[in-house]
Amino acid sequence: MSSTQKIIVLRFSAMGDVAMVASILQEFSEQNPTVELIMVSRPAFKPFFDHIPSLIFHPIQPKAAHKGIDGLYKLYQELRSYKPNAIADLHDNLRSRAISTFFRLTGTKIRRIDKGRAEKKALTRTNNKIFKPLRKTVERYADVFRELGFSVELSHKIEKSPQEIPANAQNLFANKATKKVGISPFAQHVYKVYALEKMEEVIALLNELGYELFIFGGGKTEQAVAENWTKTYKNAHNVIGSFNLTEELAIISNLDLMLSMDSSGMHMASLAGVPVVSVWGPTHPYAGFLGYGQLENDCIQVEHPSRPNSIYGNKPCLCGVENCIDLIKPETIVNKIKEKLNG
Incomplete structure (x- = not known):
């Protein structure tokens, strides 16, 4: 590839998905140092990409300057100034398709992620479920660049x-x-959250073992929960609301391990190079969203014929009276953490 190659990369949300993009762009950049990447995402996610050489971050403001079709055309005009050779659409939603269409009309090469929707539907349906591991999301991202002719x-x-x-x-x-x-301990969808009273049992046990505990994620409600825990357990520290994303990533990079739901916390830890013990409910690592470089053996989950029944965790568990995630014992999580830290 010529040293003048420029690729515009589109992925606007969600937080965990954008963090996964950062993980693969780091490796892409190392393997293709002469290629310039223009990453288009929400301003809050910029810190994920600050460490990547040959990358320019271009913010999208979907509720302000880039709202509606007129706003997207304005964004297209901003991006056109980079004179890109290709567009890597890693999102495949209405906004990214609109941007891609504007560029296609000028003859720019477009490639779009294959999300494997049919396979994921087969994995999560109740009847005739096809239970097998699907292609990892990070490989689906990388496939877009391969289709553009790059090696990664x-x-x-x-x-x-x-x-x-x-x-x-x-x-x-x-x-x-x-x-x-x-x-x-928190997640965007409530069905992916381990019951907070059980999570407190985990914290209590880890506190007794003498580990220093750092609680991440969430807004005001979650911050209040975390502050109550820190008042009760001397080794627990609340990170929520005290640090910006850049600082949080720096703190995470100094941890020995992260305990997370199937959520952005797992992907932030992966980006920071930290091993993760993850807890899964109606979702499943087979759908391809396990944190980059993390091990399936470190996923804690209950085997049940109804699992998984959701890709994103926005649907309740179908495992019976009790949610599958609530069948996991706090001691199981603590034992896995001890195993990882002492192994």
Whole structure:
């Protein structure tokens, strides 16, 4: 490929999906150092891409400057100034298709992600379920670049690279002898959240073991929950609301392990090179959304013929009276964490 190659990459949401894009663009950039990437996503997600060489971040403002078809045409005009050779649509939604269409009319090469919708429907349906691992989402992202003619081989490995700890968090890392465990107990969809009373049991057990615990994710409601936990358990620290995303990523990069739902916390830890113990309910790693470089053996889940019944976790569990995620015992999670930290 010529040194003048420029690719516009489209992926606007959700947070975890955008973090996964950052993971593969890091490897793409290392393998294709002469290619310039223009990443188009929401402004809040820019820190995911700050470490990637030869990448320009271009924000989309879907509720302001880029609202509606007129706003998308304005975004197209902004992006056209980069004179891209190709568009990598890693989102495949109405907005990304509109942008792609504008570029197609000028003869720009477009390639779009194959989300495997039919396979995912077969994986999650109740009758005649086809229970098998599907192509990983990160490979589906990489396929788009391969179809554009670029070479990219994903290692599917995480590389720990601790960043400088933010000044107002350094006191939390003062004791070098203790293991540092992140906990990301919340998720966008309630059906992916392990019952908070059971999560508190996990925190209590980890606190007794002497681990330093860092609680991530969520808004005001979740922040209040985390603050109550930190008042009860001396080794628990609330990160919510005290740090920006760049600082959170730096803190995560200094952890020994992250405990997360099937949520953005898992993908942020993957991006920071930290191993994850993940807890799964109506979703399943087979759908392809396991954190980049994470191990399926570190996924905690209940085997049931109705699982999975949802790709994104926006549907309730169909496993019976009790949700499948609630069948997981706190001790099971703690034992897996001990195994990972002591192994």
